[in-house]
Amino acid sequence: MSLSPSTAPIAARTGTRAVWARLRVEAAAAAAEEPILASFLNAAVLRHDEFSHALAYCLAGKLADAQLDAMLARDVAEAALHGDPGIVTQAVADLVAVEERDPACKSVLQPFLYYKGYQSLQLHRIAHWLWAEGRQNLAFHLQSRVSERFGVDIHPAARIGQGVMIDHATSVVIGETAVVGDNCSLLHEVTLGGTGAAHEDRHPKIGRGVMIGAGAKVLGNITVGDHARIAAGSVVLKPVPAGCTVAGVPAKVVGDCCPQPARSMDQTFPDGK
Numbered sequence: 001m002s003l004s005p006s007t008a009p010i011a012a013r014t015g016t017r018a019v020w021a022r023l024r025v026e027a028a029a030a031a032a033e034e035p036i037l038a039s040f041l042n043a044a045v046l047r048h049d050e051f052s053h054a055l056a057y058c059l060a061g062k063l064a065d066a067q068l069d070a071m072l073a074r075d076v077a078e079a080a081l082h083g084d085p086g087i088v089t090q091a092v093a094d095l096v097a098v099e100e101r102d103p104a105c106k107s108v109l110q111p112f113l114y115y116k117g118y119q120s121l122q123l124h125r126i127a128h129w130l131w132a133e134g135r136q137n138l139a140f141h142l143q144s145r146v147s148e149r150f151g152v153d154i155h156p157a158a159r160i161g162q163g164v165m166i167d168h169a170t171s172v173v174i175g176e177t178a179v180v181g182d183n184c185s186l187l188h189e190v191t192l193g194g195t196g197a198a199h200e201d202r203h204p205k206i207g208r209g210v211m212i213g214a215g216a217k218v219l220g221n222i223t224v225g226d227h228a229r230i231a232a233g234s235v236v237l238k239p240v241p242a243g244c245t246v247a248g249v250p251a252k253v254v255g256d257c258c259p260q261p262a263r264s265m266d267q268t269f270p271d272g273k
Helices: 017-035 033-045 051-063 070-083 086-101 109-114 118-133 136-150
Strands: 191-193 217-219 245-246 252-256
Touching: 017 051, 017 086, 017 109, 033 051, 033 109, 051 070, 051 109, 051 118, 051 136, 051 252, 070 086, 070 118, 070 245, 086 109, 109 217, 118 136, 136 217
Parallel strands: 191 217
Antiparallel strands: 245 252
């Protein structure tokens, strides 16, 4: 499944330079408003000359442990961000996606510094780069550390597009052969897992612009079509057509859904109930 969107992705409308400029302005304002955090905000954002350096610094602080200190963790992050500049584009798109879709989010600074869904996704992108480079042991170390730190378990081989929001993120599990398309939204306790009946390509393929509600389980090598919506608590065992809403255990089609469910985050049923 291609991860290229049918329409221009978020990052094409809001470029890295523009978002970086906003991030710096918001960090400076926050430092002035709350002097106790001024040193932290300077270290995390203001002293850096570009978005990628600030991102590497912040992620390293979350990743560091007794086995991988902050300096080494930062070196790993920098290597990934420079080895694949597309990771930076994805990170910017993810950041704007959170600001657009989460009504509790008041700035791009907020998810950049404080949202574990955003941070765990960016650490996965680094682990995925390591996996592609053949550095599987270090990729697994990152996966383990993210699971310990955030309660999010994403296999390094999983492929995730850009403009993705993982909201709240607690207990999200994404398996090895899963694919998540561009501009999707996943809520907490979502599982993209296997059925136990297969050992190779065994995880879901999620299309573009899909919204997956809290606690939903999508199991097996099945396809969820573009702009579909999966209701909270559903267990999905069969393919989901594009542009529809499924709900229940096991999940069944209950109607159409709004044109862009992942962006609107509309979780009401088609009849308004």
